[in-house]
């Protein structure tokens with residue numbers, strides 16, 4: 244029987260519920276969230292799908308994937324619900340329309356105007372043109388004040404050029420244990436200097452107040468000012484692709500944060516923008532761990548990433564009931 248989450252975790256989850264938008268007759272398409280995942284290459288088509296699919300299953304109205312043409316053709320076959328745009332290019336796939344990072348970014352910019360949050364990294368790969376394009380897309384997203392999730396190869400960008408997100412408080416980084424160590428090295432943060440949760444805070448501070456979800460046996464969530472520990476029970480199988488459910492669900496929580504701040508429904512407005520970033524990170528971490536626990540209970544050793552996607556609706560209900568109660 245999994246350990247139950249600590250009292251503080253239960254307390255935080257109550258606050259997460261406060262910014263889950265109710266579904267109202269008065270709402271129109273897109274108001275529950277418009278999300279784009281930047282990633283998907285000839286090597287990886289699963290990661291961007293898992294991410295975008297999780298954002299839609301959690302409740303975003305519109306989920307997009309911006310990827311390489313070869314990946315686009317494949318991801319389109321996974322689900323007609325996702326809008327898949329073949330605008331990225333790997334170095335050996337340049338063509339007359341798109342031959343450099345600026346061409347890519349010019350095509351992507353129009354999409355960013357319509358988004359509430361983006362995810363950069365799942366399945367991006369290490370190709371130079373893909374990484375350069377992703378870097379310009381991050382700059383365009385910052386110009387638009389978009390909240391963004393940086394994961395997987397997207398964290399390579401931060402490792403190489405920390406300045407790309409330094410001080411941008413709406414950036415949420417989701418490193419696994421290996422990526423966390425790489426970021427500490429790149430930012431000269433000693434991973435041994437203090438308790439794990441303190442190191443996570445130091446890295447967030449070194450990056451100027453971004454939010455970090457350090458994934459592991461427990462997740463540490465910090466913006467440098469305070470650190471929460473997400474001890475919601477997870478699963479024991481460490482199959483690839485689980486982090487993609489985190490990034491997609493996080494993007495939807497970040498879109499819901501914007502809906503809350505825009506007063507899309509009547510609420511007590513008690514949560515600040517920065518509290519909401521921490522709550523979005525915690526909410527997505529708790530959801531992903533619950534999906535993993537539920538999937539592992541059913542599939543054991545055979546559990547794979549797709550088994551988490553299936554659990555998103557039930558995990559949401561287990562943690563948040565039907566979501567925000569408009570009377571709250």
Ligand SMILES: NC(=O)C1=CN([C@@H]2O[C@H](COP(=O)(O)OP(=O)(O)OC[C@H]3O[C@@H](n4cnc5c(N)ncnc54)[C@H](O)[C@@H]3O)[C@@H](O)[C@H]2O)[C@@H](O)CC1
Nearest residue numbers: 287288289290364365366367368395396419420421483484
């Ligand atoms: N089905 C898919 O399409 C998947 C695509 N993925 C993509 O694969 C690319 C490379 O990501 P990876 O994280 O696999 O490669 P990394 O280059 O980050 O990791 C390299 C090696 O580090 C070790 N490692 C990675 N994560 C670890 C963890 N959480 N704990 C302990 N050791 C760990 C493993 O030995 C791994 O092979 C990314 O673009 C990612 O999005 C992966 O996320 C897996 C699933």
Ligand SMILES: Nc1ncnc2c1ncn2[C@@H]1O[C@H](COP(=O)(O)OP(=O)(O)OP(=O)(O)O)[C@@H](O)[C@H]1O
Nearest residue numbers: 419458459460462477478483484485486487531532
């Ligand atoms: N030892 C653990 N026990 C329980 N849950 C864990 C453990 N390690 C990681 N997790 C959880 O598993 C999920 C994925 O974390 P992981 O470290 O595998 O990310 P990742 O390597 O980036 O995954 P991906 O293959 O998608 O890139 C997160 O929800 C995290 O909280």
Ligand SMILES: [Mg+2]
Nearest residue numbers: 394395419486
């Ligand atoms: Mg990962």
